[in-house]
Amino acid sequence: MNQYLLLTFIINTFCFSFVHAQNKTKVIHSSDAGADDYVTTCVLALEESVDVKAIIITNADCIPEYGLSAYGKLVSFLNQAIPYGLSASRTWNQFPWHWREDTIRVHEIPCLAPFEHIQPELIFDGNPLFIETLESSQESEIAIIATGPLTTLSDILKNHPHLKSKISALYWMGGAINVPGNITDAPINKKALNDKAEWNVFADAFAADWIFNNTTFDIFLVPLDVTNYAKITPNFLDELRKQKESGLLSAEFILSAYQAVCDLELYYMWDVVTAVVFTHPEFFEEPVLKRLKVRTEQADHGVIISDDEGRDVHVYFRFKNDDVTPFHQYILDLAATKLYPSELKNWSLASPES
Numbered sequence: 001m002n003q004y005l006l007l008t009f010i011i012n013t014f015c016f017s018f019v020h021a022q023n024k025t026k027v028i029h030s031s032d033a034g035a036d037d038y039v040t041t042c043v044l045a046l047e048e049s050v051d052v053k054a055i056i057i058t059n060a061d062c063i064p065e066y067g068l069s070a071y072g073k074l075v076s077f078l079n080q081a082i083p084y085g086l087s088a089s090r091t092w093n094q095f096p097w098h099w100r101e102d103t104i105r106v107h108e109i110p111c112l113a114p115f116e117h118i119q120p121e122l123i124f125d126g127n128p129l130f131i132e133t134l135e136s137s138q139e140s141e142i143a144i145i146a147t148g149p150l151t152t153l154s155d156i157l158k159n160h161p162h163l164k165s166k167i168s169a170l171y172w173m174g175g176a177i178n179v180p181g182n183i184t185d186a187p188i189n190k191k192a193l194n195d196k197a198e199w200n201v202f203a204d205a206f207a208a209d210w211i212f213n214n215t216t217f218d219i220f221l222v223p224l225d226v227t228n229y230a231k232i233t234p235n236f237l238d239e240l241r242k243q244k245e246s247g248l249l250s251a252e253f254i255l256s257a258y259q260a261v262c263d264l265e266l267y268y269m270w271d272v273v274t275a276v277v278f279t280h281p282e283f284f285e286e287p288v289l290k291r292l293k294v295r296t297e298q299a300d301h302g303v304i305i306s307d308d309e310g311r312d313v314h315v316y317f318r319f320k321n322d323d324v325t326p327f328h329q330y331i332l333d334l335a336a337t338k339l340y341p342s343e344l345k346n347w348s349l350a351s352p353e354s
Contacts, residue, residue: 067107
């Protein structure tokens with residue numbers, strides 16, 4: 001009788017796990033390995049409704065070798081088997097090195113250190129991984145969460161147009177519609193810049209223009225108009241600090257990632273907002289359907305404009321009731337997730353029972 005009950009329990013547990021996995025939304029995170037990208041990956045990985053199928057890094061706001069290694073340690077830290085790789089694609093305008101150095105500081109976050117030698121094998125060509133993940137998916141099954149330039153996505157779809165049908169939607173942190181851009185914040189000569197573009201579009205406006213003109217899947221745009229509300233507030237950092245002090249390593253990682261940023265006063269939770277638009281759209285006002293076009297001329301490179309002949313894009317402009325509190329609280333709730341990777345010997349929490 002006991003054996004029967006045990007077998008029934010195992011079967012039911014398996015069935016529940018299988019159904020739960022089937023109900024998860026499958027995503028590819030197209031990252032450029034900035035500090036906020038790592039927090040975004042953490043959010044997506046900890047969100048129960050999401051199944052991260054792959055992480056593809058575009059060499060934009062990072063130093064590639066450190067970016068890859070940091071992702072390896074993060075995936076192991078999260079105790080998840082998420083494949084990841086560096087795209088062979090290259091952007092048009094590179095992010096300033098001063099900002100890209102943040103990747104080194106993320107790589108050296110203390111709570112990731114124990115995973116230096118147990119991370120998965122590095123994949124230095126992520127484009128085949130991207131292609132394989134789409135190829136093995138059903139029609140309209142994969143949502144793309146893009147928190148960097150669209151270079152990799154456009155290169156792959158140009159060469160493999162049949163893969164467009166595998167994508168259900170693109171959620172992209174990019175652009176500035178009714179607010180100023182942010183490329184003039186960069187420590188470079190302002191004569192080379194305009195005051196209307198946002199970095200993820202400016203990095204490769206040609207790629208964004210191609211995606212707008214040559215695909216039909218839904219595009220949900222998360223521009224500076226909404227992310228400008230998502231500041232990294234002292235209160236938010238204090239709450240993360242309290243969680244860290246109570247032994248929650250998810251909180252420690254998120255806190256450390258933002259503390260690693262070289263210009264925190266210029267920093268917002270751009271990419272994390274994009275992930276949360278995907279996981280909890282109820283935190284935001286309904287997106288507005290607009291016809292948009294990407295400018296590619298040098299003087300206006302990366303500027304997104306309204307145009308009657310443009311592409312239909314769903315644009316998020318505001319948090320619901322201009323209230324950012326539910327968004328911050330959601331991140332804090334995820335940060336309270338307890339992690340117990342079996343490989344880690346020097347874990348700061350004594351045991352799963354603690």
